[in-house]
Amino acid sequence: MGLTQEEVAQRSALSVRTISDIERGHTRRPRPRSLQLLAAALNLNQTEVAHLLELARNTNRGDFYPDVGLDVAAGRVLPRQIPMAPRHFAGRDRELRALSAQLDDDPRSVALTVICGPPGVGKTALAVYWAHQVSDRFPDGQLYVDLGGGQDRSAALSPAEAIARFLEAFNVPAARIPAGLDARAALYRSLLAGKKVLIVLDGAGDAEQVLPLLPGSAGCLVVVTSRNGLIGLVASHGARPISLDVLSPDDAREFLATLLGHHRVVAEEAAVAELIERCERSPLALSTVAAYAIMSPSLPLAALLLPEFEVPTQAIRHPARPSLTGPNRILRTTPRCVGGDH
Ligand SMILES: Nc1ncnc2c1ncn2[C@@H]1O[C@H](COP(=O)(O)OP(=O)(O)O)[C@@H](O)[C@H]1O
Numbered sequence: 001m002g003l004t005q006e007e008v009a010q011r012s013a014l015s016v017r018t019i020s021d022i023e024r025g026h027t028r029r030p031r032p033r034s035l036q037l038l039a040a041a042l043n044l045n046q047t048e049v050a051h052l053l054e055l056a057r058n059t060n061r062g063d064f065y066p067d068v069g070l071d072v073a074a075g076r077v078l079p080r081q082i083p084m085a086p087r088h089f090a091g092r093d094r095e096l097r098a099l100s101a102q103l104d105d106d107p108r109s110v111a112l113t114v115i116c117g118p119p120g121v122g123k124t125a126l127a128v129y130w131a132h133q134v135s136d137r138f139p140d141g142q143l144y145v146d147l148g149g150g151q152d153r154s155a156a157l158s159p160a161e162a163i164a165r166f167l168e169a170f171n172v173p174a175a176r177i178p179a180g181l182d183a184r185a186a187l188y189r190s191l192l193a194g195k196k197v198l199i200v201l202d203g204a205g206d207a208e209q210v211l212p213l214l215p216g217s218a219g220c221l222v223v224v225t226s227r228n229g230l231i232g233l234v235a236s237h238g239a240r241p242i243s244l245d246v247l248s249p250d251d252a253r254e255f256l257a258t259l260l261g262h263h264r265v266v267a268e269e270a271a272v273a274e275l276i277e278r279c280e281r282s283p284l285a286l287s288t289v290a291a292y293a294i295m296s297p298s299l300p301l302a303a304l305l306l307p308e309f310e311v312p313t314q315a316i317r318h319p320a321r322p323s324l325t326g327p328n329r330i331l332r333t334t335p336r337c338v339g340g341d342h
């Protein structure tokens with residue numbers, strides 16, 4: 001329809017602020033009267049009005065697409081790309097608090113955090129779990145990309161490709177995506193300007209892979225995970241570092257208890273303590289062992305300590321190592337199925 005917010009305000013006798021709030025999805029339940037005025041100002045036909053009212057009735061913040069009042073026919077999808085978080089998330093209270101502290105950061109700058117730590121320690125799990133918790137603070141969308149910047153650099157996603165995916169997520173037609181990285185990044189920044197979008201850049205190899213993906217203006221929040229410190233981002237862009245270590249002994253035990261059931265852990269405290277020790281409190285190692293115990297509910301946990309079930313701590317903590325052969329092969333190579341290789 002091509003009207004500016006000011007023009008719509010003039011036509012509808014609503015304030016620019018009201019229209020802007022409805023358009024950006026900041027008004028959870030727009031008043032029916034406001035919607036009627038808006039519909040009249042936009043000359044919507046009956047079907048469009050019914051659609052608009054229906055959306056407003058059913059809406060929670062995320063379902064009410066920001067543009068809907070001004071472009072009913074667009075049929076757009078708001079990006080909500082954060083993948084599933086672990087069902088039983090354990091510990092990390094301090095890190096979750098540190099991440100949430102950014103929500104109160106200076107609203108004039110882009111909040112940027114780097115979660116770093118060795119493979120399998122739980123960087124992705126932390127970023128994804130927290131992102132779900134705060135997603136309603138980012139009504140304009142939540143973006144996620146796996147940058148694949150682990151040990152095998154040939155598998156890394158180029159920044160240009162990552163931006164193309166984000167632009168597509170915001171409904172930019174492929175034909176309108178510029179070929180060069182600079183032009184792509186400029187379009188991406190233009191699109192994010194003034195929006196509140198959460199961006200998770202998972203498994204970054206180095207700062208160069210991340211820099212073009214940073215928004216230019218305030219309102220967005222970026223969480224990067226990397227096995228490297230990405231010290232450059234801390235130095236040049238004031239990124240907050242969160243260095244992730246293995247779980248505390250208490251959190252490791254609680255994690256197993258949640259996965260296996262308290263009764264099973266209480267019944268075999270000594271075996272549990274030994275398993276935790278052998279897993280070096282790595283979430284990846286612990287969840288792998290737990291998976292075996294869950295698959296065999298009648299198996300005593302102590303059996304997992306026997307040589308034929310030897311917990312492959314090294315292999316699990318360094319999942320990029322080549323597969324091993326021999327009696328422990330299945331356990332030793334399981335991490336690839338469980339995830340967490342960057
Ligand atoms: N705090 C946690 N609570 C529950 N499961 C976790 C936790 N941290 C990691 N995991 C699990 O451990 C495995 C490895 O974690 P991941 O986040 O992929 O590690 P990284 O990204 O550091 O390589 C995944 O299966 C993940 O679900």
Ligand SMILES: [Mg+2]
Pocket residue numbers: 123124125202203225340341342
């Ligand atoms: Mg990861």
